[in-house]
Amino acid sequence: MESLVIPVLILLIVGAAVLLVARAVGRRTAGATGAAAKTSRGTPSGDPVETAKAAAAKLTEDQHRRLYALIAQGQAMAAIKLYYEASGEGLRASRDAVGALAAHPQPFRSAAPKVPEHDDDDAPERFPYRYRAIASKGDVTREVSSNMLNDEIYGRIRTLARSGDTEAAATALTRHSDISMKQAREFIALLDD
Incomplete structure (x- = not known):
């Protein structure tokens, strides 16, 4: 009887190992089946x-x-x-x-139009408010009021003017407001200090 105990223990250990391996393989197969349940376009077939x-x-x-x-x-x-x-x-x-x-009937929804990102080269965006930019030097004061200006755009214009690129600053100002190039140059001249 003692001679059978060791082989029976080995048989039980091997059986338990086979059972654990079978469970692990079963879980992997179930995971792969769940992943394969998606259609070719990635839409879950379960919902x-x-x-x-x-x-x-x-x-x-x-x-x-x-x-x-x-x-x-x-x-x-x-x-x-x-x-x-x-x-x-x-x-x-x-x-x-x-x-x-x-x-599950679905209403038709048209694709939302893509909003292009605004670059400096694009037409200026119009804002729902009027922005006032005021520049003065001594007794001379100029004001630009536009709904195409905001703090960010005006900050870029001031940076251009202060760096010495007055022509680019004047061009940007005319593009974002309704003033002439002459008026823009006069305004920029007051900023470049």
Whole structure:
């Protein structure tokens, strides 16, 4: 009997090790399956509301209207074909998207227009307030009032003037206000001290 104890203990230890390895592999496989559950475009297939929102965002207004007309008429295959051609996704992803759109109707939302960043070369932005810049030297005082100026722009103009680049400062001032180049030069002359 004593001779069987050691082999049985070894067998139990090996069995426990195999069980632990099987669990670890099972967890990795479940993680990989969850990652593979995403469609080719990265939309989670587990949440139909998010799938519907993502699917609706890929359609133009006309495609959106036609797709919901087909869904309302009960023409699921035609709706899947329309979505497949419109989105370029696979058949399974198109089927899931149309199913989600049917179960969770989405209103059409046009893509928000991209707002270009403002550079010094672009047309000046108009602000909802009037900015007043005042410069004086001795008895001479000049004022510029514009809704295309703000502290940042006026600070750049002053920096240009103080660094000796008066022509660039005057050009920037005329671009951000409604004054002539002559008036801008007179204003800048009062700043360059």
